[in-house]
Amino acid sequence: MNSVFLGYMEECGDKPACPSGWTDYKDRCFFYVPKKNCQSLGGNLASVRDKDEYEVVQNVILSASKDSKKAWIGGTDAQQEGTWIWIDGTPFIYTNWYPRQPDNKDGNQNCIQMNFKGNSPNFGNNCMRNNPSVCSKNLY
Numbered sequence: 001m002n003s004v005f006l007g008y009m010e011e012c013g014d015k016p017a018c019p020s021g022w023t024d025y026k027d028r029c030f031f032y033v034p035k036k037n038c039q040s041l042g043g044n045l046a047s048v049r050d051k052d053e054y055e056v057v058q059n060v061i062l063s064a065s066k067d068s069k070k071a072w073i074g075g076t077d078a079q080q081e082g083t084w085i086w087i088d089g090t091p092f093i094y095t096n097w098y099p100r101q102p103d104n105k106d107g108n109q110n111c112i113q114m115n116f117k118g119n120s121p122n123f124g125n126n127c128m129r130n131n132p133s134v135c136s137k138n139l140y
């Protein structure tokens, strides 16, 4: 890398910083929490917009928990069964469901867990369970 290129990077480097410990990716910050408390951290449960972002979120889980732990992310169909939304308002476009999911097993699966049986999101039994989660917040 030469000095001209570094200078250019500095010219354009006025992007806000993520809080310490959060992972910076594009216009957002991601953070793994062992107990769900994203809103107390000023964020939401994370949405996932594309495959690259999905892998970023998986890496956030892996590096923080030293494991591919199951973790809640911010998709839900609690308002209308079968209609999935991201709670932060992101359009629900990218899906990477585990085979035969969502199945709304026992009629009360309204939330999304990543890393269920391998590395695809599954739909959890109960959104309110106090399990590991991935939070996100916007940089702008």
Ligand SMILES: [Ca+2]
Residues within 6 Å of the ligand: 077, 078, 081, 082, 104, 107, 108, 109, 110, 111
């Ligand atoms: Ca459901």
Ligand SMILES: [Ca+2]
Residues within 6 Å of the ligand: 101, 102, 103, 104, 105, 109, 122, 123, 124
């Ligand atoms: Ca399920």
